[in-house]
Amino acid sequence: MSFKDVMGHEKPILLLQRAIAQNKVTHSYLFTGNDGIGKSLVALQFAKALNCLQGENPLDGCDRCSSCRKIDRALHPDVLLIEPEGQTLKVDQVREMQSAIAYRPYEGRRKVFILAAADRMAPHMSNTLLKTLEEPPLHTVIILLAKSPKGILPTILSRCQSIRFNSLPPQLVSEWLMKEKGLNENEARLLSSLSEGSPGKALEIKEEISEIPREELLKRWIGSKSFSMEEKEGWIESFPSQRENLHLILEVAKTLLRDLILIQTTGDQTKLIHSDLTEEIEQIAKQWETPHLLNRMDLLHHATWAIKGNANMRLTLEAMMLSWA
C-alpha cells in the first residue's frame, strides 16, 4: 500500500507530501492520536515515499520497487519501526536506534526511525533520545508516535514537528472491517461503534465482544423493569473484575440502551447497532417511556466515567445498581 491507499488522515498526509514537494522534510516528527488509528501506517508510507526508487510520483511510494517492498516486509535496513515489548519501550531499544543512527543509509536516501509509544518511556530514555534529537545526523528522519503530547518532555516536543491524527468516523471503520477483514455488517457496525474511531482497537476487542452475552444483558439488565436485591447483587458479582473488561461491558450496555432509545423515539430499525437483536429491542422498547431509559443512560455514563477515572469499581457498580430500577 501507499499514501493513496491509507484510510482517512488526509490532512497529515498532505502535510508530509507538501514537505517532500518543498524539500522541507525535517529531522524529527511527532505523530499524536489514539492507539490503532494508523499513525505507524502513515509513518511507513512516508518512509516509502522518501526512499522509493521509481520516481514516477515523488510524493508517494510505488509499491513495486525493491525499496517499497522491503519496507512493506520490514526488511529495509534503513527503515526501523521500534515498538514496545510489553507496555513500555525498553532502554535497549532506544540505544539500538541511537547506535544505528550514527551510520549513513545503506541503500536508501534516508534513514527513517519510527519510535512507537514515545510517551511511554522512562525519563533516562527520554534523555538518550533528546541527545539524538539535538544533533540529528543528516539523512535521518525520526518519527515519534504517541497518544498525546502530554507524556513527552517539553525539550523533546520543541525539537519535533507535531502532526495530529484524528480518530476516524465509525462509518469508515465499519467499511474497512467489512472490506479488509471480511466481517459481516452486524459485526462491523457493533465493533466500529465501540472502537473510538480506531481500526486497531476494533480488531483488538473483536474476540472479547463476541463473548459478551448481549441478549442476556439486554433482556435481564438493560431492559428489565424490576429487580430483587438478589438480582442486583448477582449482576454486580457477574461483572468482570478487570477494569478494562468492565469498561467494555459498560460501553456495550450503553449501545444496547442507545438502540432501545432510538427505536422508541424514531422507530428506525436501519440504524440499530445491535441489528441482530432487532426483534427483542422492539419488544422491550414498547414497555418503556423515554425519560426512564434516558435516566438509565445517565447512570451508565456516570459509571463508565468513574471506572475510567480509577474510581473504586465495586462502589461504583453498587451505586449504579442502587438507582437502576
Ligand SMILES: [Zn+2]
Ligand atoms: Zn517504490
